[in-house]
Amino acid sequence: MTPGAPAGPAPVAMRHRLAERGVDRMLLLLLPAAVFITALFLYPFLYGLQLSFQPQGGGVFENYARFFGDAYLRDTIATTLWLGVPAALLNVAVSVPLAYRMRGRFRGRRLLTTVLVVPITLGTVLTAEGLLTFLGPTGWFNRVVVGLGLADEPVRLTHNYWGVLFSLIITGFPFAFLLTLSYLRGIDPTLESAAATLGAGWWQRFRHITFPLLVPGLAITFCLSFVLAFSVFPSAILVGEPSGETRVISIAAYHAAFEQYDYSMGSAIAMIMGVVELVVIGLVLGWRATLYRGSSGGRG
Amino acid sequence: MRGAPRPGAWLVWGTVAFFLIFLAGVVGSVVVNSFAVNWFDTWLPGGWTTRWYGASWADFDLPSVLAVTFQVAVLVVAVSLLAGVPAAYALARRDFPGKRALTLLFLLPIMIPPVTYGIPLATVLYKFHLAGTMTGVVLANLVPSIPFVILVMTPFIEQIDPKVEAAARMCGATTRAVLTRILAPLLVPGMLAAGILVLVRTVGMFELTFLTAGPDSETLVVALYYSVSAAGIRAQQQVDAMAVVYTMSMLVLLVVALRFVNPTQLVTQIKETPGD
Numbered sequence: 001m002t003p004g005a006p007a008g009p010a011p012v013a014m015r016h017r018l019a020e021r022g023v024d025r026m027l028l029l030l031l032p033a034a035v036f037i038t039a040l041f042l043y044p045f046l047y048g049l050q051l052s053f054q055p056q057g058g059g060v061f062e063n064y065a066r067f068f069g070d071a072y073l074r075d076t077i078a079t080t081l082w083l084g085v086p087a088a089l090l091n092v093a094v095s096v097p098l099a100y101r102m103r104g105r106f107r108g109r110r111l112l113t114t115v116l117v118v119p120i121t122l123g124t125v126l127t128a129e130g131l132l133t134f135l136g137p138t139g140w141f142n143r144v145v146v147g148l149g150l151a152d153e154p155v156r157l158t159h160n161y162w163g164v165l166f167s168l169i170i171t172g173f174p175f176a177f178l179l180t181l182s183y184l185r186g187i188d189p190t191l192e193s194a195a196a197t198l199g200a201g202w203w204q205r206f207r208h209i210t211f212p213l214l215v216p217g218l219a220i221t222f223c224l225s226f227v228l229a230f231s232v233f234p235s236a237i238l239v240g241e242p243s244g245e246t247r248v249i250s251i252a253a254y255h256a257a258f259e260q261y262d263y264s265m266g267s268a269i270a271m272i273m274g275v276v277e278l279v280v281i282g283l284v285l286g287w288r289a290t291l292y293r294g295s296s297g298g299r300g
Numbered sequence: 301m302r303g304a305p306r307p308g309a310w311l312v313w314g315t316v317a318f319f320l321i322f323l324a325g326v327v328g329s330v331v332v333n334s335f336a337v338n339w340f341d342t343w344l345p346g347g348w349t350t351r352w353y354g355a356s357w358a359d360f361d362l363p364s365v366l367a368v369t370f371q372v373a374v375l376v377v378a379v380s381l382l383a384g385v386p387a388a389y390a391l392a393r394r395d396f397p398g399k400r401a402l403t404l405l406f407l408l409p410i411m412i413p414p415v416t417y418g419i420p421l422a423t424v425l426y427k428f429h430l431a432g433t434m435t436g437v438v439l440a441n442l443v444p445s446i447p448f449v450i451l452v453m454t455p456f457i458e459q460i461d462p463k464v465e466a467a468a469r470m471c472g473a474t475t476r477a478v479l480t481r482i483l484a485p486l487l488v489p490g491m492l493a494a495g496i497l498v499l500v501r502t503v504g505m506f507e508l509t510f511l512t513a514g515p516d517s518e519t520l521v522v523a524l525y526y527s528v529s530a531a532g533i534r535a536q537q538q539v540d541a542m543a544v545v546y547t548m549s550m551l552v553l554l555v556v557a558l559r560f561v562n563p564t565q566l567v568t569q570i571k572e573t574p575g576d
Contacts, residue, residue, distance in 0.1 A: 115320065
């Protein structure tokens with residue numbers, strides 16, 4: 001690996017031993033990225049962690065005690081999960097049949113994928129603004145509903161739980177769909193053909209061949225959708241009811257840190273948020289580790 | 301698709317249609333409202349005008365907001381490519397002790413929601429007097445961008461056969477020649493894809509920019525948020541006009557991106573039959 005005159009037996013041997021294990025100068029390429037992530041992610045994270053143990057008053061665990069003691073703060077965890085989990089589950093569940101239909105080649109597939117990607121560009125703010133107008137009491141949606149006689153008066157879908165859920169679906173669904181589609185297309189199609197020659201119907205092929213190979217990919221898709229939905233922040237404020245039904249944990253953290261200027265409490269809530277999220281992800285990934293993940297499966 | 305239509309096809313296409321109609325309603329409401337003179341309890345507005353665009357252009361100081369957005373996005377793309385691509389190369393080519401830990405470190409910023417690390421990060425940036433400046437905004441946006449570049453580029457580099465490099469070496473190419481004449485041309489498509497995706501993500505990134513930006517370093521999406529949450533001060537049509545400007549710029553970026561990236565092949569690269 002390292003040509004040149006050996007300076008002495010010892011350093012060369014050392015270098016060789018390291019090179020055999022894959023350690024050589026090429027690893028310096030990792031340095032810039034590692035430095036950036038350490039300085040901008042790891043250090044702030046640890047700083048926030050120790051800051052959370054230095055409350056403005058009281059003992060070391062005062063912030064955490066306050067969080068779990070105060071129902072107004074404690075309940076934000078349940079509120080966030082109650083929004084994030086259904087949104088992520090729904091996005092993944094709807095993506096599977098859709099992606100299954102669209103994995104083959106048909107006319108206009110590229111156009112359809114493009115149209116489905118559009119919501120990613122909308123961003124949370126425009127989605128919120130659009131939902132307020134579209135689903136509002138005088139918006140088109142309620143006009144149709146009332147006009148068709150489905151309801152006597154406009155349905156209230158904004159400034160509550162539903163508005164936020166819709167916003168999470170609009171922004172999260174395209175992402176889940178694209179990911180599911182790419183996992184599905186990574187599955188070797190000859191497996192399904194083989195099953196078909198043995199007389200398996202489409203449901204059997206899906207149930208016993210495609211779906212088991214897809215599940216590991218779906219677990220990843222769920223995790224990424226959940227991360228997106230869990231950090232719901234602008235839409236919870238704009239289309240939700242930020243002081244009540246949709247007071248999610250990120251609002252509580254922001255409120256503590258930048259409105260009450262209690263950085264310590266804000267960091268503590270941010271840490272709790274991270275832990276809750278990682279617990280959910282850990283559970284899903286732990287379950288995923290028990291599944292088959294061989295070649296020809298939807299990798300990931 | 302082979303064979304007869306399968307059961308459930310109508311349900312699937314119905315769901316797609318419903319989603320698209322809903323989407324069209326949401327986007328349409330904003331677009332129609334941005335051209336409305338006034339729009340209360342009717343199907344369509346009472347009159348049409350384009351003055352909200354002019355008003356938002358002047359009131360929100362859109363030229364400078366757009367300039368800030370552009371600068372931030374370009375800087376983030378450049379730095380994250382410079383730092384991310386070499387790291388992806390090393391990760392793709394080498395197996396070394398501690399690789400799993402390092403990979404986890406690079407993955408964490410993507411797996412953790414931005415608000416979680418954004419609040420401690422903003423606190424640290426305030427400590428170093430970087431928050432509220434453009435440097436702070438760029439630094440904060442690098443946190444998810446560098447791992448994203450690594451995530452996209454590592455599989456891309458893995459599929460480049462290392463024998464190509466070995467062959468070039470054997471023919472006497474120097475490291476520099478291998479880099480500029482062998483690797484660079486092979487890497488450019490992947491870098492282009494990663495760069496455009498980072499660009500789209502950065503322009504759309506709300507949380508991190510919101511937490512670290514000051515009055516002079518707001519990007520378009522943050523300015524838009526402030527104008528929405530300060531509703532009542534400004535006419536809603538004006539806010540909608542700005543939202544349309546935002547969406548149009550994102551859409552242009554996306555259309556450009558889709559020319560280079562096939563979104564369904566981000567995860568797995570499966571060989572399509574020739575002539576696709």
